Amino acid sequence: MFSPLLQMFRPKAEPRPLPSVPPGTRWYAVGDVHGRLDLFDAIREAIEADDSASPPAATTVVLLGDLVDRGPDSAGVVARARDWQTRRSVRLLSGNHEEMFLDSLEDIGVMRHFLRHGGRETALSYGIPRAEYDQASLEELQAMLNRAVPAADIAFLNAASNYLIAGDYLFVHAGIAPDVPLEEQKPHHLRWIREPFLEHDAPHTHFVIHGHTITEDVDERANRTGIDTGAYRTGVLTALVLEGTARRLIQAVERNGAVTIEREAYAA
Known part of the structure; x- marks a missing residue:
């Protein structure tokens, strides 16, 4: 064991360089939308501006x-995202709710799970009448959903990536298993x-977004940043802007039916 005096003269570890995106x-990066088309439209316009x-x-x-x-207009959000992708570089990552949605179209067991976790709102957003939804069996609902969801929406969701790397950053829906190679x-x-x-606090190979x-606020940690601020529940949809080593926030915030944009620059 080092004595206190010797420890005083031990060289200090160099600070870890700030992560950056390519020059x-x-x-x-836009967090979980969950059918909140009002917030998604606002954040899209704010990003374009x-x-x-x-x-x-x-x-x-x-x-x-x-x-x-979960939110009221999943069909509208998917359609808007597809349209946005025709106008600029937009990359979709696959979340657990996209997985459930797509699998439910073929698997009755997944359909039951999907409907219990916000899929009811998705089905209604695709034009399935509420009265018919309430009276239908699982098999009937599955058939209705297969008829209602456009093939272009299914293709768009199926084409989503599991992760994306940009310089020192890794974008992913939920996270990664610590100490497991990305591949x-x-x-x-x-x-x-x-x-x-x-709760893993050691560095990963990339800084994870x-x-x-x-979380109520953006969850900023030494090795990751979580930006799911609960849009469907809180009325706050968050986008994180990365440029060089700088980070800043754009948020669409709904209060009393009105949506405003809030911006904040912050130190990493």
Whole structure:
């Protein structure tokens, strides 16, 4: 054991460099939308305005998954995201709710789970009448949903990635299994994990930007940032802007039926 005197003269560890995205790029990561088309429209407009007012850069928007379920207009959110992707670089990551939604179209067991976790709102958003929904069996609901959901929506959701890397950052829906190489991560980890990821405080190979776990404020840690601020429940949808080593926030906030945009720059 070192004596206190010797420890005084031990060299201090060099501070870990701030993570950065590649030079000349700007990244907008958007947290879990969950059917809140009002907030999604507001955050899209705010991102477009922010990008137009910023220095020229190669810009990418990353939707961190869980576009669907719980909120009132999943169908509208998916349609808007598909349209946005035709106008700029928009990358969708697969969340656990996209997984349930797609699997429910073929698996009755998953359909039951899907409907209990916000899928009812998704089904109604695709135009299934409430009275018919209330009277239908699971098999009938599955058939209705297969008829109601456009093939283009299914293709869009099926094309989602499990993760995306930008410089020192890793974008993923839920998180990663600590100390497991990225190429060995299972989709279940990337879409569903909470612990042991959330309490893991050692550095990962990349700084992780994720959603999935709701926190009242942005959950900023030494090795990760969580930006699921519970849009469907709190009325706050968060986008994290990354440029160089800088980070800043754009939030669409609904209060008493009115949606406003709030911006904040913060130190990493």
